[in-house]
Amino acid sequence: MTDQDAPPIRVLLADGQSLFRDAMKVVLETRADFEVVAEAADGMHAVEEAVRTDADLALVDADLPNGDGVRTTRLIAERLPECRILFLSQHEDDVALISSLEAGATGFVTKESPIGDLIEMARRVHRGETTIPPQMLGTLLASLIRSKRQHDEALRRLARLTKREREVLALLARGADNEGIAQPLVISPETARTHVQNVLGKLGVHSRLEAAAFVIQNGLVDELAGAGV
Amino acid sequence: MIDAPLVDERRPVRNPEVWLRQAGGENVVYDPARGAVHVMNTTAVAIWVLCDGDTAPSEMIEAVCALSALPYEVVEEDVMRILDDFDEAGVISWNG
Numbered sequence: 255m256t257d258q259d260a261p262p263i264r265v266l267l268a269d270g271q272s273l274f275r276d277a278m279k280v281v282l283e284t285r286a287d288f289e290v291v292a293e294a295a296d297g298m299h300a301v302e303e304a305v306r307t308d309a310d311l312a313l314v315d316a317d318l319p320n321g322d323g324v325r326t327t328r329l330i331a332e333r334l335p336e337c338r339i340l341f342l343s344q345h346e347d348d349v350a351l352i353s354s355l356e357a358g359a360t361g362f363v364t365k366e367s368p369i370g371d372l373i374e375m376a377r378r379v380h381r382g383e384t385t386i387p388p389q390m391l392g393t394l395l396a397s398l399i400r401s402k403r404q405h406d407e408a409l410r411r412l413a414r415l416t417k418r419e420r421e422v423l424a425l426l427a428r429g430a431d432n433e434g435i436a437q438p439l440v441i442s443p444e445t446a447r448t449h450v451q452n453v454l455g456k457l458g459v460h461s462r463l464e465a466a467a468f469v470i471q472n473g474l475v476d477e478l479a480g481a482g483v
Numbered sequence: 484m485i486d487a488p489l490v491d492e493r494r495p496v497r498n499p500e501v502w503l504r505q506a507g508g509e510n511v512v513y514d515p516a517r518g519a520v521h522v523m524n525t526t527a528v529a530i531w532v533l534c535d536g537d538t539a540p541s542e543m544i545e546a547v548c549a550l551s552a553l554p555y556e557v558v559e560e561d562v563m564r565i566l567d568d569f570d571e572a573g574v575i576s577w578n579g
Contacts, residue, residue, distance in 0.1 A: 384550065388525035389505055392532025398546040399538055 262289040263380050266309040268300035268326060269342070270319050274365075278313065281369055287377070297321025301329045309337050311380045314359070316343045316350050324353045331358025340379045348393045351386060355394070361385040408472035414456040422449040424478040426462055427469040494578040495566055496536030501574045503531060514574055521572055530565045536578045540566060 265288055267275045275293050282288040291307040294300035297318040304312050312330055316323040327339050340361035341354035351362050361379035363372055364387065375385045386394060415423060418439070425435045435446040450462065459465050469475060501514045503523075510528045512521040523531065526547075533543050540562060547558045569575040 389510075389528070391525060391529035394550065395529055395533055395543065395546040396538075398549055399533070399542045402542070402545065402549075 260287070262287055263376070264289050264291045264307065264310045265376070266290075266292045266294065266300065266304050266307065266312040266337075268294045268297070268303075268312060268318060268323075269315040270295055270317060271315075274315075281373070282376075285373065288373075295319070297323070297326035297329075300326050301333065304330045304334050304337055308334070311376060312337055312339045313376065314339055314341055316341065316347070316354070324350070324357045327354055327359050328357040338379045338382070340376055340385075346387060346390055348390070348397075351390055351394060352397045355384075355386075362387065362390070405472055408468065408474060409477070411457050411468075412474060412477065415453060419449055419453045419456065420478060422446065423453050423457075423465060423469060426450065426453065427466045427475065427478065429466065492539050492541065492579065494536050494539055495534040495569065495575045496578050497531065497534045498574050498576065503528065512574055514572070517573065519572065521574065526561065527565050527568075530562060531569070534566075534569070534575050 265282060267278055267290055269275050269278075272295065275295075279290045279293070282290055291309055292303035294303045295318075297320045299320075300312070300314065300318065301321070303309070312327075314323050314327050314330070318326055321329070323341060323343075327341060330337055330339060338361070339354075339359040340363060341350070341359040343350045343354075343362065343364050345366065346364055354362055360382070361375050361384065363375050363385070367375075367387075378385045412420070412423075421439060422435055425438065432443040432446045432450070435441075435450070436443045439446065441449075454460065454462070454465055457465055457468055459468055469478060498514070500516050501512055504511050504513065505528070510523040510525070512523060512531065513519075514521070529547075530543060533546075544555065544559050544562050547553070547562065548555055551558065566575070570577075
């Protein structure tokens with residue numbers, strides 16, 4: 255099958271401004287490789303339409319009403335993993351860039367971009383490429399480095415725990431109290447409490463809640479899954 | 484996690500006298516002390532941004548790998564060439 259024979263890219267346009275949606279629809283439909291299959295003016299409607307139409311590509315605006323663009327992106331990515339998402343921002347916004355990519359977008363473009371660039375980015379995102387404005391590459395790399403350092407530090411702290419303490423932490427992360435820790439580990443609640451205190455000290459956190467947050471925020475749930483409880 | 488080899492754990496730091504100007508798709512680094520102008524491509528600008536005196540070349544390489552899915556060796560060659568060019572141009576120094 256040649257590119258010309260390929261079915262058009264089925265697009266969802268999610269933007270609160272009807273003028274922008276109408277303009278994008280007109281522009282996209284002059285290209286043979288795009289078909290606009292749905293439009294949405296707010297976040298929740300965008301998620302519903304993406305799922306209903308099984309869209310290939312969603313263009314999601316950052317400032318969508320009723321579930322902002324990042325939340326909408328996350329929901330579409332969760333419910334329709336095959337759908338590629340190109341995130342539209344008013345400006346080069348570092349926070350929006352990082353948030354949108356973490357939520358599941360693979361492309362980021364500002365509405366200040368020429369329309370030809372936006373269309374080319376839509377094609378590239380649909381092909382599975384990650385596309386961001388070149389001048390924002392440094393910001394994104396710096397963010398990746400920060401995240402990796404944070405994760406490495408978390409693993410270093412986790413490595414201080416004994417096997418039993420890792421089991422205790424896994425249960426803490428699920429919200430277990432002393433009794434809930436003691437029962438599956440076949441120990442007394444007093445022993446469980448001692449283990450909890452040791453875990454908090456070794457992780458450098460001050461509460462059970464903070465310990466649970468440490469596990470979740472650093473993506474250590476899978477790391478602890480082998481703890482055997 | 485990428486198991487990165489140690490490349491060079493000294494940290495490059497931008498010369499504070501040198502400044503970057505980005506306009507109209509052009510990236511230019513100007514060094515007033517030498518009266519020199521350096522035109523940079525997108526990757527070089529990204530690496531320039533990371534020359535904060537705290538980020539090791541191996542971290543830069545790992546981050547580019549994570550984003551691009553290119554092999555470590557390919558990215559390592561590019562990043563180290565860019566840093567060598569910066570060094571030769573005198574727009575960075577090294578911490579550590």
